[in-house]
Amino acid sequence: MRVSIVLWVMVSSLFVAASGVQAQTCFGNVALTSAAPLAVLGAFVGGSGSKTLSTTAFLGNDHLFVGAGVGRDSYDGYDDGSTTVRLQAGGQLRAGGRWHACPYAGASFAQGPDGAAGGFPYEASARWFDGGVSVGVIAHERPGLRIVPAANFAISRARNTIDFGSAFEVEETTSTSQTLAVGVGFQIGERFSIQPAVGRTFSGAGDSNYGLVEVGVSVWRR
Numbered sequence: 244m245r246v247s248i249v250l251w252v253m254v255s256s257l258f259v260a261a262s263g264v265q266a267q268t269c270f271g272n273v274a275l276t277s278a279a280p281l282a283v284l285g286a287f288v289g290g291s292g293s294k295t296l297s298t299t300a301f302l303g304n305d306h307l308f309v310g311a312g313v314g315r316d317s318y319d320g321y322d323d324g325s326t327t328v329r330l331q332a333g334g335q336l337r338a339g340g341r342w343h344a345c346p347y348a349g350a351s352f353a354q355g356p357d358g359a360a361g362g363f364p365y366e367a368s369a370r371w372f373d374g375g376v377s378v379g380v381i382a383h384e385r386p387g388l389r390i391v392p393a394a395n396f397a398i399s400r401a402r403n404t405i406d407f408g409s410a411f412e413v414e415e416t417t418s419t420s421q422t423l424a425v426g427v428g429f430q431i432g433e434r435f436s437i438q439p440a441v442g443r444t445f446s447g448a449g450d451s452n453y454g455l456v457e458v459g460v461s462v463w464r465r
Contacts, residue, residue: 269379271428273459281463290453325355348374371401420446
């Protein structure tokens with residue numbers, strides 16, 4: 244079973260002893276502040292043999308943020324897809340000047356794609372934990388537009404399960420993968436962002452490339 248790629252919205256729980264920063268700047272996403280604490284991000288990811296549509300809601304302030312998301316994945320050669328649920332939380336620190344850094348971690352669960360092998364139907368699922376760091380730099384900043392190139396590196400540990408019911412024993416496998424992605428975030432005004440990116444996943448099952456586009460909207464301002 245292939246695990247869906249969920250990037251640029253993965254962040255971890257940590258304390259950030261910094262001041263004057265806006266959460267998620269290091270990802271190139273729409274900023275979260277005490278005055279604008281809620282944002283919704285939608286993403287499309289297209290990779291080798293799979294496609295993902297996801298949406299994530301983030302709540303936070305200038306330093307810390309938490310999020311919950313859901314995604315739907317489709318796979319070449321499968322009639323069925325999978326649904327992924329994700330919880331995440333994190334923070335941001337200023338690495339110096341215009342540079343921002345975000346260590347992160349996350350946890351996800353995916354159900355599907357179900358199928359059949361040798362005439363026996365099965366149900367597939369996966370759960371994984373991941374962590375890494377994202378670094379962004381404010382390359383251009385003028386009223387109404389901020390341009391933030393960003394790079395992300397992540398390590399993921401997954402456990403995949405295939406359940407044939409009473410026909411066979413449950414099959415479980417574990418895998419570790421690394422992901423490197425680069426993109427450019429365009430923060431438009433105080434409410435919107437759009438970010439194209441490309442990346443590559445490295446794993447024992449084979450490396451794969453992908454592209455993504457993410458759109459963010461600040462939906463609540465105090």
